[in-house]
Amino acid sequence: MAIFRDANAAPHLHPVPNDVEDVKPTAIHDRPIGDIIRRKKKLSAEQVDQVLQFQREKGVRFGEAAVALGLASDDDVLFALSQQFHYPYAPDQRRELRSELITATQPFSHQAEAFRAIRSQLMMRLFTADEPRRALAVVSPDPGDGKTFFTANLAVVLSQLGGRTLLVDCDMRGPRQHEVFELDSSSGLSGILSGRAETNVIKHIPNLPSLFVLPVGITPPNPLELVERPAFGLLMRELLNKFDHVIVDTPAAAYGSDASVIAARCGSALVVARQGRSRVDRLQDLVATLTGSPAKLAGVIMNEY
Structure with missing residues (x-):
């Protein structure tokens, strides 16, 4: 951070250290919503098959099928969408932020x-x-x-x-x-x-x-x-x-x-x-x-x- 040595005189501005610049936004990789939900909820291969079968039968999206089967929540779907569209959001923030x-x-x-x-x-x-x-x-x-x-x-x-x-x-x-x-x-x-x-x-x-x-x-x-x-x-x-x-x-x-x-x-x-x-x-x-x-x-x- 910039430091001003003498606040009463014309201040001398020191260089800003690189610690602020070194903080990089978390990389977000584009993945299918189904894959994001599967990884986040740690769904087994059998559970994924259940979701896919429900998806085919009802003609709905993967996220909707997972929610309907009780294998994911609405927050999980929003999280997956936020990942796809590079939007900072995580359901856990509700506990960690005021x-x-x-x-x-x-x-x-x-x-x-x-x-x-x-x-x-x-x-x-x-x-x-x-x-x-x-x-x-x-x-x-x-x-x-x-x-x-x-x-x-x-x-x-x-x-x-x-x-x-x-x-x-x-x-x-x-x-x-x-x-x-x-x-x-x-x-x-x-x-x-x-x-x-x-x-x-x-x-x-x-x-x-x-x-x-x-x-x-x-x-x-x-x-x-x-x-x-x-x-x-x-x-x-x-x-x-x-x-x-x-x-x-x-x-x-x-x-x-x-x-x-x-x-x-x-x-x-x-x-x-x-x-x-x-x-x-x-x-x-x-x-x-x-x-x-x-x-x-x-x-x-x-x-x-």
């Missing part, structure tokens, strides 16, 4: 589909070849708007496209991404920005091959000063050279100007408000502040959950 990560634990749900629709809009409006490379800051007027939930799931669906995606937790007033992804929070962004030589701060998420997370680390007493220093802007530029997408979680605007400063350094912002909770005047003030900043405003999302 329920908040619905795009990972329930990737075929209506909620996950809504995140994919938002991803499509961002790919067309913001992440295009004609646009300059920008990190995306996710901001909200108040705590409790669902910003952390939204940011985490947006990062997951971006990583499911196959591009290397980094989620940076820059909410140094109330960090929570380390809890969502169950990561060690003893070191992270705050240490880098304060000039401490922290290593291995970018964490790879095992079940999501293209997703990485940079947690806050120790919660600092001076979060606004840390993001206002030149070091933060230099770090964002370096991360954009290493990752296809950089998504940044921020403190709620109610806590101060942190979010708008972070958005300006990132280059773009997406506002999240909560239905039935966010006040219109506070939302309008936040949008007006971002509109007058160097950040490109990608839009406003209404969180219905």
Whole structure:
């Protein structure tokens, strides 16, 4: 990870070690669905024959036949399909990842589909070849708007496209991404920005091959000063050279100007408000502040959950 030795002077940017680059997405081999299910469920030759006979008699697909005979589950069929179409998904994630990560634990749900629709809009409006490379800051007027939930799931669906995606937790007033992804929070962004030589701060998420997370680390007493220093802007530029997408979680605007400063350094912002909770005047003030900043405003999302 980049280290800034003197946070008060013009920061000196050290090379990023190759440990992040050496993490490669798991290779996925194209195989027939029947073969994938057979290997996953360890079906015997006799059981496979039963499935094939049922398939011929009923005129259904192998997966449907296996489910009908009780030799596989719907999750097993979805897993096989995800393997064929290179889509990161495993039923075991439901035990290993928190329920908040619905795009990972329930990737075929209506909620996950809504995140994919938002991803499509961002790919067309913001992440295009004609646009300059920008990190995306996710901001909200108040705590409790669902910003952390939204940011985490947006990062997951971006990583499911196959591009290397980094989620940076820059909410140094109330960090929570380390809890969502169950990561060690003893070191992270705050240490880098304060000039401490922290290593291995970018964490790879095992079940999501293209997703990485940079947690806050120790919660600092001076979060606004840390993001206002030149070091933060230099770090964002370096991360954009290493990752296809950089998504940044921020403190709620109610806590101060942190979010708008972070958005300006990132280059773009997406506002999240909560239905039935966010006040219109506070939302309008936040949008007006971002509109007058160097950040490109990608839009406003209404969180219905």
